[in-house]
Amino acid sequence: MAAPMATRSETIERSAGGPIGPARRRVARTFLVLAVVLALVWFAWRTVTLPLHPVPFVVLLIELSGWTGGVLVSLGLLGSAVRRPALPTDDTYRYASVVADRVGRARAIDLQHDLRAATERLTTRTAGGLADRAMIGVLVDGPRRIALVTVLTAGLLLGAAPSPMPPWWAIAAIGAGSAALAGAHVVASDRDIRLGDRTRWSFASLGEVVSPADRDDVAPRRWVGTVGTIVVLNVAIALRGMSDRWTHGLPAMGDDERLVAMTWAGLLVIGGLYSLRTIPTPKLDNSHTVARRLEERTARQSALGAAVCVGLIGLLAGILPGGVDAGPEDPGGVEPSTQIDAGRGIDD
DSSP, X not given: OOOTTGGGGOEEOOOOOOSOOHHHHHHHHHHHHHHHHHHHHHXXXXXXXXXXXXXXXXXXXXXXXXXXXXXXXXXXXXXXXOOOOOEESOGGGHHHHHHHHHHTOOOOSSHHHHHHHHHHHHHTXXXXXXXXXXXXXXXTHXXXXXXXXXXXXXXXXXXXXXXXXXXXXXXXXXXXHHHHHHHHHHHHTTTSSOTTHHHHHHXXXXXXXXXXXXXXXXXXXXXXXXXXXXXXXXXXXXXXXXXXXXXXXXXXXXXXXXXXXXXXXXXXXHHHHHHHHHSOOOOOOOGGGHHHHHHHHHHHHHHHHHHHXXXXXHHHHHHSSSSTTOOTTSTTOOOOOOOOOTTSOTTO
């Protein structure tokens, strides 16, 4: 069986160029500083309003790791003096490959091995300079995505939101900060990294962290992991929405908590669907497994479509007004009728 990630070494040759110029470097630094300042606003609000529950605490740690990795990548790109390398042909791993080439490190071929090696360098303090730290920031995107999906799913089932309902200024800060950090990556890489590349990489690498190798009769791990993420989150959204509106089988959530949890999960579902849409379709090269792969593809597409539909039903059930959180004492969600005092006159 051919190595599933061998395509990462394939490149598009182009004329070599030097590192980014001073003007682009200043723009990238401006984006990075703006991103850090806005992120500090968000994290200050998150810390002050942090509930005493494991779910929001773990989500906060995951957020911090993601931002730390993004900042390290920006610093690594800004500190690189490597000449402009050839581009990878597979957009799935474009983010990781461009960062590795720019900072002068080997591309990630075996993600599990590379992640263990990076973790060992970090724990033994042998990681050298911004280049190694930038690669660690790239490699942890997959485990970070797995952790976030797991915690959000547990929160939906256990009735715990990842954060309180944020005010408008906190939402504006994290939104603008995320855009600024992405802009820093684009400018610092001389547009070799494009908007959406990091999202695609984090979902594609998710499956490769879980499984050590692809199988001939199953879609590549980059597909299976992304599809599994979408299905799990949609099922959790559906269970939460239907429980709070009809069945009351899960611990109850308040309206704001449910909206926040479903919004976080919905954003991950959108990111997964975007990744599936932009990841190259798996090729059926082995004639002996074509029929089995076609059956597997049909089953996968059916499961994905059904999960998305069920998730939409649960989302609507959870966010639309009327009857949600009726509780066991009023399972139908019917408001009690006003009683007339018998001692009062009809004309009063």
